[in-house]
Amino acid sequence: MSIGMQTRRSLSFAxxxxxALSLTGCALSETRTESMGEAEPSLARDDFxxxxxxxxxxxxxxxxxxxxxSERQQQQxxxxxxxxxxxxxxxxxxxxxxxxxxxxxxxEPSQCVASxxxxxxxxxxxxxxxxxxxxxxxxxxxxxxDSGANTSSLSASEITRFERDGENWVRFKLALSDEDVVVxxxxxxxxxxxxxxxxxxxxxxxxxxxxVVSLLMTLGPIREQVEFTLNxxxxxxxxxxxxxxxxxxxxxxxxxxSYLHPRPEFPGGRPAEEAATDEVDTEDNDEEA
Numbered sequence: 001m002s003i004g005m006q007t008r009r010s011l012s013f014a015x016x017x018x019x020a021l022s023l024t025g026c027a028l029s030e031t032r033t034e035s036m037g038e039a040e041p042s043l044a045r046d047d048f049x050x051x052x053x054x055x056x057x058x059x060x061x062x063x064x065x066x067x068x069x070s071e072r073q074q075q076q077x078x079x080x081x082x083x084x085x086x087x088x089x090x091x092x093x094x095x096x097x098x099x100x101x102x103x104x105x106x107x108e109p110s111q112c113v114a115s116x117x118x119x120x121x122x123x124x125x126x127x128x129x130x131x132x133x134x135x136x137x138x139x140x141x142x143x144x145x146d147s148g149a150n151t152s153s154l155s156a157s158e159i160t161r162f163e164r165d166g167e168n169w170v171r172f173k174l175a176l177s178d179e180d181v182v183v184x185x186x187x188x189x190x191x192x193x194x195x196x197x198x199x200x201x202x203x204x205x206x207x208x209x210x211x212v213v214s215l216l217m218t219l220g221p222i223r224e225q226v227e228f229t230l231n232x233x234x235x236x237x238x239x240x241x242x243x244x245x246x247x248x249x250x251x252x253x254x255x256x257x258s259y260l261h262p263r264p265e266f267p268g269g270r271p272a273e274e275a276a277t278d279e280v281d282t283e284d285n286d287e288e289a
Contacts, residue, residue: 123250124222127257131275132240133218133264137174137191139183140264141240142278143219145253149243151199151212152226155233159211161195168195170211175234181278182239183269199229220261222250 132143157175161168171192176182193213201208210229217226219242226246233239247253254260263275 123252124220125254125257125260126219126247126251127260128253128255129238129258129279130219130242130261131259131263132242133266135216135218137186137189137215138266138268139174139186140266140269141174141182142180142238143240143242144238145242145247147244147247147253149241150245152228152243152246153233153241154213154215154228154230155236155239156191156230157232157234159230161211164194169193170195170213170230172230174239175232176239177234180234180239183266185268196227201229201231217246218264224250 126145128145130143130145131140133140155175156172159170159172161170163169169192171190173188173190174182174186176187193215195211196214197212198209199212201210208231210231212227212229214225214227217224224246226242228240233241259275259279263272263278265272
């Protein structure tokens, strides 16, 4: 390399060094000797070039740091603007909710009462206990109304499965205690009905499957086909349990009342006027679903 080229490279490095010092705010301290008259020692060419390279590297690193800091600040500013927008949207929604509350508070109570009355106008009120009729069997029975049970249940014994026209049927008798009120001539009669489905009942002693039959049932003005699971309820106080599947959309319970509807009459049974003597209400000791 020629001396002129080395000189130009040295001058270029010197200019770069001055720029680096102006950016970092640092000043190179002059190396002075204790003796004022002693000449300043000169750097060797290789040492000078090495120092220039180090300063250049530091300058590049500083620029990279400044760029990264600028990007973080821009991201923080963007995040802050998004949070401000979210808060503004939330405030607008809150204002709308407050306006809706003000509108609702001005609604007359009579409108709410009318809405509730309309909702329940088409539902029959039942007591916790009622008389039901089974026209296809020819008898009335006591029933407990229980919204905690899903499916209704009919007390049955001697349940026998058989097939008729390729379909599953059951033959059974009503399982009744001596205290149960019933049209006496049907107490020991066989009843036949097709099996709609079977349900699995989970109990403490294990699981049990029961057939489900559909029978026409009357209760006051209600006349509906009701699905009953068949199982022996003779140890309970009510031979019939009516669950919420039956009551859905057609009835609701007033637990403070019982026998709100008259007992139906059947040939061989006692008149409805005499039902009051049979309406002794006691609680089941171990009710089942």
